[in-house]
Amino acid sequence: MIEYGELSERLGLLPDFSTDSNNNSDSSEKNSQRGEKYSLRPRSAKKRNLDDDSDEIITIPTKSSKPKTPRPKQKPAPLSKYRRKTANARERSRMKEINQAFETLRKVVPQMTITHQANEKLTKIMTLRLAMKYISTLSSALNQESINEEDLLPSASELDCLLLESDGESLPLDSDFSDHSLTHDFAIDFPDDSLTSVDFSTPLSPDFSHHLRQFDPLLSGFS
DNA sequence: TAGGCCATCTGGTCCT
DNA sequence: AGGACCAGATGGCCTA
Numbered sequence: 001m002i003e004y005g006e007l008s009e010r011l012g013l014l015p016d017f018s019t020d021s022n023n024n025s026d027s028s029e030k031n032s033q034r035g036e037k038y039s040l041r042p043r044s045a046k047k048r049n050l051d052d053d054s055d056e057i058i059t060i061p062t063k064s065s066k067p068k069t070p071r072p073k074q075k076p077a078p079l080s081k082y083r084r085k086t087a088n089a090r091e092r093s094r095m096k097e098i099n100q101a102f103e104t105l106r107k108v109v110p111q112m113t114i115t116h117q118a119n120e121k122l123t124k125i126m127t128l129r130l131a132m133k134y135i136s137t138l139s140s141a142l143n144q145e146s147i148n149e150e151d152l153l154p155s156a157s158e159l160d161c162l163l164l165e166s167d168g169e170s171l172p173l174d175s176d177f178s179d180h181s182l183t184h185d186f187a188i189d190f191p192d193d194s195l196t197s198v199d200f201s202t203p204l205s206p207d208f209s210h211h212l213r214q215f216d217p218l219l220s221g222f223s
Numbered sequence: 224t225a226g227g228c229c230a231t232c233t234g235g236t237c238c239t
Numbered sequence: 240a241g242g243a244c245c246a247g248a249t250g251g252c253c254t255a
Contacts, residue, residue: 078234083241088232090242095230123228 102127109134 079087106122109130122130 084233087234087242091233091244092231094243099230125228 105131 078084102124106127109122109127
């Protein structure tokens with residue numbers, strides 16, 4: 001039985017965890033709080049290494065058993081230790097970029113407080129779904145304004161419907177959302193560089209288009 | 224303790 | 240050949 005450390009060293013598969021743990025510290029705030037704990041994946045690495053060790057030549061499962069047939073398809077040589085490290089670093093960097101984009105998106109998408117506690121961070125999937133819905137809300141408001149700027153503003157229930165929907169499924173427009181109405185002022189609730197949330201306990205302002213223009217510079221061109 | 228969310232590692236695939 | 244992108248696997252953290 002080959003020990004984990006020995007095997008990994010022999011195969012040259014494992015990155016330098018001590019340095020990786022340092023690299024991890026900048027991946028995200030949350031992760032930095034976790035510190036060095038993300039640096040090791042002993043069991044998974046062991047399993048993978050053992051798998052690698054168990055079959056050096058990959059045998060393609062054949063329907064017709066022709067045992068003597070040589071399998072030309074060999075597992076490609078694992079990346080060198082250096083290339084594996086650099087690939088991991090690139091991947092971390094790529095994910096960091098994605099997470100930064102999520103963070104930016106969180107700041108511009110109105111958030112709900114219905115199911116979230118005050119300082120609870122929106123999950124990625126919730127952020128995407130809210131963004132989709134927010135765009136939909138703005139688009140519909142824009143279209144309605146092109147017809148009649150003042151009279152065709154979305155109703156509070158429509159906005160509730162759009163913003164409440166977070167799972168990709170449409171909610172019926174006649175749903176009863178009387179328990180929570182939208183905030184009266186997006187511009188106040190969402191300063192440029194702070195995470196804010198829609199307060200459903202306050203009534204919706206009738207002048208929704210005005211707030212939309214304040215909120216989105218693209219819309220301000222239509223005033 | 225189970226489940227959700229997340230970061231990370233890893234190998235495969237595609238592209239330049 | 241090497242980088243970008245992706246998805247699967249894994250384990251840590253947190254909350255109900």
